[in-house]
Amino acid sequence: MSKEWPLWEVFIRGQHGMSHRHVGSIHAADAEHAVKNARDVYTRRNEGVSIWVVEAEKITASSPSDKGPLYDPARDKVYRHPTFYDIPDEVGKM
Amino acid sequence: MYAHMVKSEATSEDPEMLAAFQARIDAGEKIEPKDWMPAGYRKTLIRQIGQHAHSEIVGQLPEGNWITRAPTLERKANLLAKVQDEAGHGLYLYCAAETLGVSRDEMTEMLLDGRMKYSSIFNYPTLTWADMGAVGWLVDGAAIMNQVPLQRTSYGPYARAMVRICKEESFHQRQGFHVMMSMVKGTEDQKRMAQDALNRFWFPALMMFGPSDKDSVHSRQSMAWKIKMNTNDELRQKFVDETVPQAEYLGLTVPDKKLKWNEETGHYDFAEPDWSEFFEVIKGNGPCNKERIAARQKAWDDGAWVREAMMAHAEKKRARKLAAE
């Protein structure tokens, strides 16, 4: 049994100047091959103008059990949102 | 369906964790690859997504059969694009299954040695060009019926693969119907071919939804986990209700003497397919089972040196780059 081609995560920037977005993954022997495969698999209908590929095992992700400690501190800081501050109507648009 | 007869796996985990997991699903949260999940949920999904992926891949064979014999260059381009999409669907789904801890090679091996199945429909032959119409119209039509609700399935990677697939699928059905439209406008022979294709594909298409599962424990578990969204009967009824008027539009006759509009229920009454035939096909005794697996086996074997050579080349390039640094 030969070694399986490594897994790559594929990110594509759509037409309208948005950030690259994760669209899925593919298998490929190396980076160049990964870009070619990503093109065939994920841009058959003009979905993008730019492709990034990253070897899946090189990605570091936060762990789901950290969800509380990582994101809870942001939850009680409502003053980070503009709606926290009441500004009288006569001031106009702000 | 593409993944019919998938039995849900029993689960024997901490009741508290199971309840918390179920609560997440009930709240409409998506389960992601690194989240805790019951072993049964994982196993059932691997089987279901794997079977779905295999169906997309094996499903290329009956249509690939006609690419070189399409009647016009335009039809050839359409069919080629459609079959290429199906390869893409297979790849999206294999990747979704891989997030659950099974490798693509393992899944392929399980397909080849019969441990994993694919949809029964692809074990029927495509005998005439009209079959390309019937397959797109009926088989992709039935697949859409099943896949649209799966966009809301609880497993994130599966749901996202389904969204991509559904976006592409409607072209498949429309190009099939378009082929049927030209056939029925053609000569008497062509019209006869269209009717013959419908005759042969009608009941196998109904079988795609699988036997009735309204009393099945497995199906109940899968529905609670939101990896199955409707019963097989619900989807089959929906398919019949939508397809019969389309057949009428074409001026073709659905080959079912029991087919009748039921004013009271607001649905069509229709005959059940022959389930003994279905079970025979699932067991491997359909008209094309051996041919399909042989074709997959040949592609797998013939491709082995390419897979190995690509890896060897990549490793050599990496070593050379390292040495230069």
Ligand SMILES: [Fe+2]
């Ligand atoms: Fe498909």
Ligand SMILES: [Fe+2]
């Ligand atoms: Fe399709």
